[in-house]
Amino acid sequence: RKEVEQDPGPFNVPEGATVAFNCTYSNSASQSFFWYRQDCRKEPKLLMSVYSSGNEDGRFTAQLNRASQYISLLIRDSKLSDSATYLCVVNSGLSLGLIFGQGTELSVKP
Amino acid sequence: DTGVSQDPRHKITKRGQNVTFRCDPISEHNRLYWYRQTLGQGPEFLTYFQNEAQLEKSRLLSDRFSAERPKGSFSTLEIQRTEQGDSAMYLCASSPTGTPEAFFGQGTRLTVV
Numbered sequence: 001r002k003e004v005e006q007d008p009g010p011f012n013v014p015e016g017a018t019v020a021f022n023c024t025y026s027n028s029a030s031q032s033f034f035w036y037r038q039d040c041r042k043e044p045k046l047l048m049s050v051y052s053s054g055n056e057d058g059r060f061t062a063q064l065n066r067a068s069q070y071i072s073l074l075i076r077d078s079k080l081s082d083s084a085t086y087l088c089v090v091n092s093g094l095s096l097g098l099i100f101g102q103g104t105e106l107s108v109k110p
Numbered sequence: 111d112t113g114v115s116q117d118p119r120h121k122i123t124k125r126g127q128n129v130t131f132r133c134d135p136i137s138e139h140n141r142l143y144w145y146r147q148t149l150g151q152g153p154e155f156l157t158y159f160q161n162e163a164q165l166e167k168s169r170l171l172s173d174r175f176s177a178e179r180p181k182g183s184f185s186t187l188e189i190q191r192t193e194q195g196d197s198a199m200y201l202c203a204s205s206p207t208g209t210p211e212a213f214f215g216q217g218t219r220l221t222v223v
Contacts, residue, residue: 008150032210043201043214044153087152091210095166097143098212100152 001026006088006101013078014109021073021104023088031093033064035073038085038103047073047086078108112136114215116202122221123192130188131218135204142185143212144177145201146170153201159185160207192222 033050050062088101115134145153161182179185203212
């Protein structure tokens with residue numbers, strides 16, 4: 001079983017749609033959580049950190065459920081420019097290396 | 111540009127050859143990481159430096175791989191006797207002390223033929 005699991009998609013949605021991604025992690029001792037965005041053939045870039053209380057950044061909302069060990073990302077009012085792969089990322093606290101999920105591919109269509 | 115810089119961007123090599131990649135982190139970051147990413151997968155952690163000290167190595171880092179950060183600034187990743195399975199994107203990242211958030215370079219894409 002992978003340490004961080006995501007549905008690889010692709011998710012094909014029309015502009016303006018709301019789309020949600022979930023991710024599960026296996027290490028209950030994990031301490032830090034992130035969503036990264038990766039455009040095709042580019043490097044991953046930090047989208048947002050994920051906090052237990054949930055956090056919002058414009059059209060993006062991230063939530064963490066420690067009891068169920070899952071993390072979610074909600075994108076409202078999708079834009080064409082949101083098309084990318086979204087990587088769920090966890091840090092165990094025992095290692096400084098980040099553990100990445102496989103990524104979920106999002107394609108926003110006109 | 112003050113981001114993480116990697117060189118070369120692309121490398122094609124014959125199986126059995128040695129290759130070396132360079133990473134220049136963001137200048138005030140004392141933590142430096144190497145990751146490997148294959149098509150359709152997320153990046154996989156290889157190794158981590160705190161200043162010049164290599165503090166952690168993944169089991170993915172076989173004996174053919176060696177990384178250095180001699181002066182606590184730039185880092186090199188060398189792969190000896192390359193194999194076709196080494197073909198991947200090699201990503202370098204850096205972060206300041208106190209946060210696990212990492213900032214990535216554009217990567218070196220290695221193709222072993």
